[in-house]
């Protein structure tokens with residue numbers, strides 16, 4: 001039992017007694033991770049998971065703004081059926097860049113690497129992730145990948161769409177494609193390192209008492225995500241490497257002119273990229289589960305159902321990639337199987353939605369901004385999911401494939417799902433990260449703009465798509481003008497919403513009210529430290545004797561920590577008999 | 589709590605509770621990384637399977653151009669290096685500084701032998717014009733026996749697989765040199781040999797991949 005204090009799972013079989021003390025987090029901490037080391041250099045070389053998380057957050061926000069700006073340009077171009085203000089070639093490059101940046105630079109790292117990095121170790125009561133230096137390396141690899149992408153712009157750019165389908169991508173003699181594929185290749189490593197780090201952290205760095213059945217659902221979600229990252233990303237890496245070689249050397253594996261097979265490329269690509277959509281959405285599920293209990297003041301309904309459905313999604317998600325290739329000339333048997341499996345993914349997803357709604361039932365709901373985003377999420381993501389099921393139906397997909405219907409579908413899941421969840425999480429943990437509150441009324445107004453703007457932008461796209469408007473087209477026939485114009489107006493409303501967010505978050509940083517350690521009265525472990533937390537997250541080693549959503553238990557019992565701090569575990573195994581209520585905790 | 593207390597040995601990073609936790613974490617991390625490596629090569633194996641299923645006669649024909657003898661020698665060399673790396677770990681566990689250094693050196697040496705042989709194999713093929721992609725330009729004699737129209741694809745796969753594997757060998761040599769230098773400074777002992785252990789794991793995988801590559805590429809009947 002030398003490491004009893006670390007591996008709670010081994011403790012699960014034998015209940016053990018720990019000498020504990022109650023630690024009430026200070027209202028206004030004097031020494032926090034933000035004041036601990038100062039200066040730009042200290043930030044750039046930090047191995048603190050919280051700072052790395054914030055650096056990721058900043059970069060993700062930067063790329064989101066950039067790609068969002070491109071989106072506005074694209075929508076503006078589509079105001080008229082013919083040319084509005086940019087050339088067709090530029091248009092092709094812009095939508096490619098928009099898509100590639102949003103997927104690879106924003107959504108994939110957004111929740112895990114930015115919010116997850118900050119929150120995961122805190123929810124485990126750990127001082128850091130298992131490999132802090134790898135964590136920093138992963139950030140710089142990400143930056144490096146981004147630089148490659150920008151270099152590609154300086155070298156003719158690329159206009160293949162974010163999917164880089166061969167043979168177009170292998171035949172186009174543009175140095176830009178080589179640069180961007182290498183960029184994505186590099187980026188993959190950053191994702192892999194994050195995943196590896198999280199899996200190890202979750203297995204090995206849990207504070208005493210955090211058994212698997214007491215893991216916060218956010219941790220379960222990040223665990224499932226990390227598994228997908230580790231299993232899928234290397235396949236993207238090799239695919240992209242082969243594509244780059246195809247481009248540089250003409251090795252002939254994907255290029256039909258040389259005897260290769262372009263459909264093989266599609267299989268490889270989607271073997272990663274379908275699971276990748278779960279890399280994007282599953283962490284969002286985690287955030288929703290956390291926020292929904294906190295603001296319902298109620299235990300989550302169906303803890304295991306939610307936890308395991310994340311793993312089920314991760315698993316089934318690996319078996320459905322073929323639904324992107326219904327029209328690519330797969331065998332009829334393969335298409336039928338893929339279609340069937342695609343329907344199956346709907347089940348674990350549905351389970352989650354039902355459990356969230358059941359959690360709301362009879363809860364005492366407080367409609368704070370994060371909760372507002374949860375409702376927006378449930379609404380938008382359900383639409384995204386249902387339309388996904390429709391696309392999974394063979395005959396329907398033949399008609400809808402490569403139309404705006406698909407565009408609307410994946411924006412409902414990726415933006416309406418992942419991004420809205422990210423906003424929920426950002427507002428939820430903002431006080432923890434910065435120690436400041438934001439302007440609640442303004443936040444609600446912004447959420448309203450985003451909700452309305454989003455629907456005005458993307459609902460018409462379902463209709464257009466169903467009527468045959470193809471995706472990735474620069475011009476269109478007059479009949480679609482009203483839909484396109486509505487969509488464009490929607491995108492402006494959406495942009496306005498984000499500008500408001502930018503404004504009040506910046507304002508909160510400088511002028512925000514002090515948040516205090518636990519403004520939402522959450523039972524989550526991360527809220528039992530000061531806001532902002534100190535360098536080691538907690539001033540003590542937390543001891544956990546309840547699940548993270550046990551709102552029926554008194555708050556003091558969530559504030560326990562080891563009474564004696566030593567380097568080794570053995571000392572504090574002795575039972576304490578002082579008789580005070582919190583002096584002894586049995587962790588089972 | 590950041591301070592290293594008396595019971596917190598120097599090699600244990602501040603965020604770990606004890607040496608054991610750090611060791612276990614490093615090992616798990618490496619295993620996860622290896623899974624990731626397997627999938628990385630898995631993509632290549634998958635391409636191999638697809639093309640072999642399509643053009644079985646190409647694979648039989650092209651494999652004749654590969655030198656089975658040197659391929660076999662390289663297999664033995666790598667298996668040998670896996671043995672010495674295992675012995676290096678054993679030495680570290682038993683506090684045998686000298687044994688650790690020698691075993692690491694032999695491993696590095698064997699890895700270099702592997703690369704040298706590989707270099708000559710490549711060199712020979714390039715000389716005959718059996719080059720990847722654009723540079724595919726077999727001499728008339730070769731073209732006479734290697735007359736399959738898709739022959740370039742086999743060698744595209746061959747160069748990718750052995751090339752990526754070769755890169756892993758080079759990385760391994762780098763890691764081993766780093767270990768050797770640390771071993772000389774006496775960084776490792778029975779209490780702390782984590783880097784040796786996890787580099788060993790990595791090296792076994794590199795070896796294992798070659799054990800698959802050899803029959804798949806060289807020994808096709």
Ligand code: HEM
Pocket residue numbers: 163277278280281323324342343345346349384385386387388389391392393397400401402406409410413414417418
């Ligand atoms: C219930 C779950 C889902 C189902 C059944 C589903 C189904 C589908 C199908 C069948 C397609 C192919 C349409 C076509 O190209 O003709 C598709 C496309 C797509 N889906 Fe989903 N999907 C689901 C969830 C998601 C999620 C969660 C995301 C991302 C967060 C996502 C992102 C995408 C993207 C990006 C595309 C378009 C890919 C492209 O560029 O061609 N989907 N989905």
Ligand SMILES: [Cu+2]
Pocket residue numbers: 273274277320321323324
């Ligand atoms: Cu998919």
